[in-house]
Amino acid sequence: MQVQLETLNQLERRLSISVPREEITEQVNARLKHVAKTAKIAGFRPGKAPMKIVAQNYGFRIQEEVLGETVEVSFGQAVQEQKLRVAGYPRFEPKDAAEETGDFQFSATFEVYPEVVIGDLAAAQIEKPVLELSDAEVDKTVDILRRQRTRFERVERAAADGDRVIVDFKGSIDGVLFDGGTAENHAFLLGKGQMLPGFEAGVIGMKEDETKSVSVDFPADYHGADVAGKTAVFEITVKNVAAAILPEVDAEFAKSLGIVDGDVEKMRAEVRGNLEREVRFRLKARAKENVMTALIAAAPLDLPKALVQLEIGRLAEGALADLKARGIDPKYVPFSPEMFEAQAQRRVHLGLALAELVKGSGLEAKAEQVKAVIEDLAQNYEDPSEVVAWYFEDRERLAGPESMALEDNVVEFVLAKAQVTEKGVSFEELMGQQG
Structure with a gap:
């Protein structure tokens, strides 16, 4: 097998591959002989038809199979030999396809993953939102609960x-x-x-x-x-x-919120606990978003178009599924893949930068971190132990908590290196409430 590598632009490559025709012929003949043993052809007993007749009936299909497998295998070998990291799917094009003599030649055009270099994170300036929860926020939440009833x-x-x-x-x-x-x-x-x-x-x-x-x-x-x-x-x-x-804040109101004995102070304590968890979650999410933006800025790179297109497809598919789940006919909500391009570019960029940072700094999530994330998530449910058990029943269910733990490691790592400025946010702004 002969291989020639061309660099078409920053990320695009073309491999021109030549496979000796003898190898193709040998594989085709071997398969024809195998098929001939059981081939059912009119006028002949099974397995007794002459090879020429077998070739006439099965030769084209077998040759197509062999050529397809040859393209796949030889491309894989060439990629390994050239130490290339292919991004997305290659575009294969045959050469001299009409000729039966000479070597079998084809080209594969594709993109490679860019080299990711994380810049100096110590120069990054990141805002970290902060909020001190007070009795006023608890009162406001209790009032919202009253209005809901x-x-x-x-x-x-x-x-x-x-x-x-x-x-x-x-x-x-x-x-x-x-x-x-x-x-x-x-x-x-x-x-x-x-x-x-x-x-x-x-x-x-x-x-x-x-x-x-x-x-x-x-x-x-x-x-x-x-x-x-x-x-x-x-x-x-x-x-x-x-x-x-509006209902009075009394024992009956507390019971309506799940406080069995109607103790109003217990109700307020539970409301505060729930608020603290929600505030912590939202503050962490905002800090994470700022960290990820800083990480993207610290790792400028060319994005493989193939990966961006794949991500656009996933986002569009998810949007369609969401519309259908809500009973909305997608044809009444016009949107195009271009609507998802900026989001897809950010996701691909962030994914490449995160992978490099995690690999280079050993930020993989540890088992105890994953368990802590699950236990924290479980606190929002009536029986947290049931939720924890549910996650650990199936290895695939751990993917989400593992990703969350890994992102927590990245956020902690970047914040420890960057120039961090704490910025106070209002309760209303954080919770997305108006007045």
């Missing part, structure tokens, strides 16, 4: 912000009813932006059984193209006004 009680007064109202309405533009502008027994909360501002403003102050017409302006960028930028008149009838009644 809000009940509504009918009132005989004018509707106000925070009330739930049930209405019938008919909307028309220039006196003509439009699609989506009519509903009966439609319930919504006033002041929560569930309806257009003009609609809500018209309902505020109305009482049960009252009817009036309200002029409502649709925004120019409204999702309904037929009504965007237009003014509609809605005839609204209020059928029910109900005030929000």
